[in-house]
Amino acid sequence: MPAYHSTFAADSLNDRMVGNVVLLPLKTNFRGPAYQANSDYDIIDECLDLFRANSFFKNFEIRSPADRVLIYGILFVNECLSQLKSSTSYNEALKILTNVALGDFAVPGTPRFPLNNVYSVPVQSHAEMDLLKSYIQQFRQELATRLLERLYADSKEGPSKFWLGFTRRRFMNKSL
């Protein structure tokens, strides 16, 4: 049984695509280009559910455009965890992760992005790249917020040590 894949079906006719990345709807209050999701379970929940299992896998076969969003989400969760320590309180973590989410990041297609061989995006088109960038921005903010809920579910004093244990795991041997 190999690594877990995204269950979100994406087809290039109905969904909004930038290159081979699909802009899936999100349940979020952050401003951005994503459509509101009409189901309870969105790609962000899926990223958080699959993060712990997929962190153990070094090989991942991309089956759908939604898998590319999943990869980004899992790598971002890992990046967030690496910023936290076992003693970080909820309020500090909120500050740190907000900064991480809003901070400067590499958009797929640009030279700093580590996984350019699996993401192909129209680098020439400014409009599409801006759309992708603002979608990822929104995605990062929402993911960071929901990650915090999970990390501090038991106590506001420190994050769950069982989650922090995954910091050193590298999904696909990559990190953002």
Add this chain to the structure above:
Amino acid sequence: MSYLNNPAIVMDNGTGLTKLGFAGNDSPSWVFPTAIATAQRSNTKATGASSGSSSIQNSGTPYFGNSTSATSFNSLAASALMSNNLAGKRGTEDLDFYIGNEALSASQGPSYSLSYPIRHGQVENWDHMERFWENSIFKYLRTEPEDHFFLLTEPPLNPPENREQVAEIFFESFNCAGLYIAVQAVLALAASWTSSKVVDRSLTGTVIDSGDGVTHVIPVAEGYVIGSAIKNIPIAGRDITLFIQSLLRERGEEDTSLRTAERLKQEYCYVCSDIVKEFNKFDRDPQKFAQFIVENTEKTKRKVIDVGYERFLAPEIFFNPEIASSDFLTPLPTVVDQTIQACPIDVRKGLYNNIVLSGGSTMFKDFGRRLQRDLKGIVNQRIALSESLSGTRSTGVDVQVISHRRQRNAVWFGGSLLAQTAEFKSYCHTKQDYEEIGPEIVRNFSLFNMV
């Protein structure tokens, strides 16, 4: 003929553990590491010098060289006494050894060195093995080998020369009454007859034997091992322990020793049906997290270790080797399927129908159930494909994995079952046969035909 009514002795010498006991019993009387601690080489050198000089001493010169070690004799009286017989010429260093747990504790000190005479299931050091058996019989079982038949075990594909060597030791050194050498996988099959799922007592089936070092998948057809199809998986108990240790270290637990990891493995681990679902179960039900308390020997310090996802992640490496290793990636169910597919087509149904687990690393809860489910998936997929290609209905293949209560010492228990039967002695080679024909007699043993 005093041996006729004595129970046979069943000895299963594995790479890690040796199981010793009498036929007819439920469980082995002794289980200890297959380890031997012998006097250090520096000592043997010293005694070698003294035994070399004993010829001088025989001719009347009171010179004993520089044998100063406590283990070799350095007092005048003792040497004079010993020099009259053969033991005096030879020294006693070959009697100075311990086996099993005693060996482990003896090797803590400076004067003994520890060695494991069996590697990868096969005997590597015959001298050590002979002494190991000697102590097993006289010190642990406390029996006279003349009065007992012996059932020994061997790994599949053991060269016949090794059998001959065993026969030489047992008949010539120990003078045992009779000997039978059985293949471990066949005994494991016999042990599964105690399970209620087994209806016919056949010796056809696939044995999955997982100990500490390596996991074997061995197909057996009517008592014969299909040697060309045997497959090994480099994932077994020790890898699970190491994986638990790495998870504990990543989480920064207080105690991350191998010993702790091993106890967590034995006490807390189980096989789940799906790891993502299991992660979510842990989120919903914090009861699943456990705590494990390590105390030091004086019970003055306590360390509390939280037990988390390793409970189900650790055995998962059989089914998803990728999570722990980077070079071996084939899941156990796939290996079992490949093994059976490599066998002659007329025995495959029987092999799928009777998959038997043996060894300590198959003891995880629901291990058999998960293996059966995954293997069924693979088989059904292939049947569906062949049905769609050929357009005919298949009669189906029944996949059945059998777990039973005797799994941990399955090989020993199977030996105990077979050796208690009335016919057992007629299958053995006796001392008389050996003297008449010679060691090559043990190249062949007749198979048990149990009804």
